[in-house]
Amino acid sequence: MGYYKCTRKCVNAEAIVKKIVRQYVKRDPTLAASLLRMHFHDCFVMGCDASILLNSTKTSIAERDALPNLSLRGFEVINAAKAALEAACPKTVSCADILSLAARDSVETIYGPSWDVPTGRRDGIISNASDVLLNLPPFFANFTTLKSIFAAKGLNVIDLVALSGGHTIGFSHCAAFDARLYNFTGKGDADPSLDPAYAAHLRTKCKHGDLVTKVPLDDTLTGFDTNYYKFIMQNKGLLQSDAALLETRRSRFLVEQSTKPSIFRPQFARSMTKMGRIEVLVEKQGQIRSRCEFVN
Ligand code: HEM
Structure with missing residues (x-):
C-alpha cells in the first residue's frame, strides 16, 4: 500500500490520479463504468499489466482492438493522468497502477465503495487480441x-x-x-x-x-x-x-x-x-512505460 509514497519515488502519485479521475468523472459520470470495466478486462488478460492500453502495431493486433474491448471508453482519462505523472515524476508510475487506481477512484466519485489498491505493479510488453476471447467470460456464459x-x-x-x-x-x-x-x-x-x-x-x-x-x-x-x-x-x-x-x-x-x-x-x-492482484508484474519484471499506448 502506498508504494510510491513510502519509497518516496513519487509522493503525490495517488493524489494526482485521483484529482484527474474526479475531474473527468464529475463531468461525465458514465466514464466510471468504462474505467471499471477496463480494469477488469486488463486483469483477466495477461494479468493487471496495462496490456489493454497498448496500441496495435504493424505486425500485431492488440487487446484493445478485440471485439469485447471496442466499446471501452475513457482511455483519455488514463492518458491525462499519465501525462501529469510524467511531468511530476518521469518514468516512475506504471500504467497498470494508474488503471487500477483510476477504477477505484472513479467508482468512489459516483459514491460507490472505495477499496485498497496496493501499488508497485509494472507494465507488460505483450498485448494480443487473440488472448481476449480466451480469457474473458462471454456474455452467454452459464x-x-x-x-x-x-x-x-x-x-x-x-x-x-x-x-x-x-x-x-x-x-x-x-x-x-x-x-x-x-x-x-x-x-x-x-x-x-x-x-x-x-x-x-x-x-x-x-x-x-x-x-x-x-x-x-x-x-x-x-x-x-x-x-x-x-x-x-x-x-x-x-x-x-x-x-x-x-x-x-x-x-x-x-x-x-x-x-x-x-x-x-x-x-x-x-x-x-483481489482482482487487482491477478498475475501482476513486480520488481524487475516488465517495464514502466513512458506512454501507456506504446512499449518503451
Ligand atoms: C461475469 C462475467 C462478465 C461478463 C460476461 C460481462 C459482460 C459484459 C458485457 C457484454 C457488457 C456490455 C458491453 C457493451 O455492450 O458495450 C458489460 C458491461 C460492463 N461490465 Fe461486464 N461482464 C462480466 C463481469 C464484469 C466485471 C467483473 C466487472 C467489473 C468488476 C464488469 C464491469 C462492467 C461494466 C462497468 C460495464 C458497463 C460498461 C460501460 O457502460 O461502458 N463486468 N459486461
Missing part, C-alpha cells in the same frame, strides 16, 4: 463457465457474484442480449428465464439485429446501488451471465444477500482488491 473462468484467475464464487455487481453501473449494447429477446433456441423464441414483461420492454428499445443502441445494465445508469441484484432476483438480469447467477443454490443465496448494501459494498471492495 454458471459453470463463469465459475471456471474466475477460478482460473484465483477468484471464487463469492468474488464472481460480488464483481458481477459492477453491472450496477453502465450500459450494454443490444447485441449482447439480442438472442435472449428474439432467437434463444434458433426458433425465434425468447429466453424463458427472462421475465416476459421485461423482455417485451427490452424489445421496444432494441430491434432485432440492432448493433448501435445501448441500454443500462440495471435501471440506474450511474447509481452504485444494489438494484442489479434486485433485478436478477426478479428474472430481469440483462445478460445471460447475470441471470446465470441464479443457477445454483449457493450463488442464488449470494445474489439475495447482495441486495443488501451492507453486504455488497464491503464484499465488492474486497473482491476488487
Whole structure:
C-alpha cells in the first residue's frame, strides 16, 4: 500500500490520479463504468499489466482492438493522468497502477465503495487480441463457465457474484442480449428465464439485429446501488451471465444477500482488491512505460 509514497519515488502519485479521475468523472459520470470495466478486462488478460492500453502495431493486433474491448471508453482519462505523472515524476508510475487506481477512484466519485489498491505493479510488453476471447467470460456464459473462468484467475464464487455487481453501473449494447429477446433456441423464441414483461420492454428499445443502441445494465445508469441484484432476483438480469447467477443454490443465496448494501459494498471492495492482484508484474519484471499506448 502506498508504494510510491513510502519509497518516496513519487509522493503525490495517488493524489494526482485521483484529482484527474474526479475531474473527468464529475463531468461525465458514465466514464466510471468504462474505467471499471477496463480494469477488469486488463486483469483477466495477461494479468493487471496495462496490456489493454497498448496500441496495435504493424505486425500485431492488440487487446484493445478485440471485439469485447471496442466499446471501452475513457482511455483519455488514463492518458491525462499519465501525462501529469510524467511531468511530476518521469518514468516512475506504471500504467497498470494508474488503471487500477483510476477504477477505484472513479467508482468512489459516483459514491460507490472505495477499496485498497496496493501499488508497485509494472507494465507488460505483450498485448494480443487473440488472448481476449480466451480469457474473458462471454456474455452467454452459464454458471459453470463463469465459475471456471474466475477460478482460473484465483477468484471464487463469492468474488464472481460480488464483481458481477459492477453491472450496477453502465450500459450494454443490444447485441449482447439480442438472442435472449428474439432467437434463444434458433426458433425465434425468447429466453424463458427472462421475465416476459421485461423482455417485451427490452424489445421496444432494441430491434432485432440492432448493433448501435445501448441500454443500462440495471435501471440506474450511474447509481452504485444494489438494484442489479434486485433485478436478477426478479428474472430481469440483462445478460445471460447475470441471470446465470441464479443457477445454483449457493450463488442464488449470494445474489439475495447482495441486495443488501451492507453486504455488497464491503464484499465488492474486497473482491476488487483481489482482482487487482491477478498475475501482476513486480520488481524487475516488465517495464514502466513512458506512454501507456506504446512499449518503451
Ligand atoms: C461475469 C462475467 C462478465 C461478463 C460476461 C460481462 C459482460 C459484459 C458485457 C457484454 C457488457 C456490455 C458491453 C457493451 O455492450 O458495450 C458489460 C458491461 C460492463 N461490465 Fe461486464 N461482464 C462480466 C463481469 C464484469 C466485471 C467483473 C466487472 C467489473 C468488476 C464488469 C464491469 C462492467 C461494466 C462497468 C460495464 C458497463 C460498461 C460501460 O457502460 O461502458 N463486468 N459486461
